[in-house]
Amino acid sequence: MIRLAERLIRDERLLARGDVVLCACSGGPDSTALLHVLSLLRRRIGHEVVAHGVDHGLRAAAAAELAIARDLSEQLGVPYAETRVDVAPGANLQARARAARFAALAAAAAAHGARAIATGHTADDRAETVLLRLLRGAGPRGLAVLPPRAPLPSGVAGAACGGVEPGSAASIELIRPLLQARRADVLAHLGRHRLAFAEDPSNRDPRFTRVRVRRELLPLLEDLSPAIVEHLCALSDMLVAGRERPPGGDPDVLDGSEPLSIPLSIPLSIPLGRAQRFAIERARKLGRPLRVRVRGGEEIAVGFPEESSVLIEDGSARRGT
Structure with a gap:
């Protein structure tokens, strides 16, 4: 998995020597593996890592889960900090928690002078998101999800700039170094390096559509087509490339100037x-x-x-x- 992350970082130019990257940490398997991998790659790539956890105030267990991230950060020699946000229970809970989390991460990244916020999304997460969008009737633009690099969600940068230099959060982007890895790769990496992690019980709650897609729909599709995750990710790649191409541009050019690197x-x-x-x-x-x-x-x-x-x-x- 270290090789997969390094290849994606270099191929997509996610990080360069001297960059500061803020690793979003929750104590869960994906972010724990991400923090460990980014730390191991510091010598090869030359970036600096800071870690940050966000407590949404929704679960008492969150503090213990973040303690896992804090302990690992200390072992790796990575600076760590936390932010507590208040997300009231109610409608659109996940969306509101996500917005509050990104605002907190963006503010922390701007304060550290970080160029990017790294999240632990994997190929499975991307495939699940494509399926979720399909179920909701999304078109090509809506299926261009979770690219390796992306701007902060709309409105986050402005909301995050309180107390930091104006405009500093606007230049921060999201990167996803584990996007070529499968969830099984993450678990194998954690076991190989004997890394402790926590499991969020909401990831098993069938009331959430994503959980049913993950636990019911995707396994069924993999029975029918073992490479379905790769196919869905490739579809999203194509749609991301099409969205970035100017109208009338060459269909074999990603951004109007750079050819496909086959x-x-x-x-x-x-x-x-x-x-x-x-x-x-x-x-x-x-x-x-x-x-x-x-x-x-x-x-x-x-x-x-x-x-x-x-x-x-x-x-x-x-x-x-």
Whole structure:
């Protein structure tokens, strides 16, 4: 998982030497793994890490969960602080808690001079969010969710600037270094490094639609299509790229200037569509081989030995030059 995070950070330029990143911590598995990974990568990438927890005042157990994050921060030599916010029970509780949390994190990041706030979203979280949006009837723009980097939610930066330099929070962005990892990767990392973490009981409460998507719908879809999480994430990648492309822009350009970074030349006899190219790009970032179905129903195996790309058909390799 450390390799997956480092690849995404470098590929998407999430952090650079000298950057300060604020790691959002809750004591849960994802944020615990994120804090540990960002700390381990400090020497390789050259960034600085500060950790921050937010207590919403909704559960008595939250203080003990945040204590796990505080203890790990101390072990890793990472500065840690907490903010207590008041979120009254009632309608739209999760949305209001999220807004209060991001405002607190943005204020803390601005106070530390952090360029980014890192959250522990994984590929599973992204796939679940795509499914949730589909269930609510979202269109292409609504399915472009949880990209590796994004601006702060609308209104958060302005609300967070009290007591800090005006405009300092406006330049802070969200980054998601674990977005190429699966939830199983997170749990394996925690077990490998013997890291303590807490489980939020609301993550098992079937009253929340996301919990039912996670525990019922996604496992069913994985039975039908084992790579469904990768497919949903690739779909979101494509829609994010389309949203960022100016009207009339080249469909194979992400932001109007930068081409897709697929490191291979595709033989003319193997026509690949945009969806296949994105799938290959994601697999390259993950360092995992895959099979893609091309026009005409033909299946092509793609591998990535020594950072090159190989298209394999009928047992023979076709190398890009």
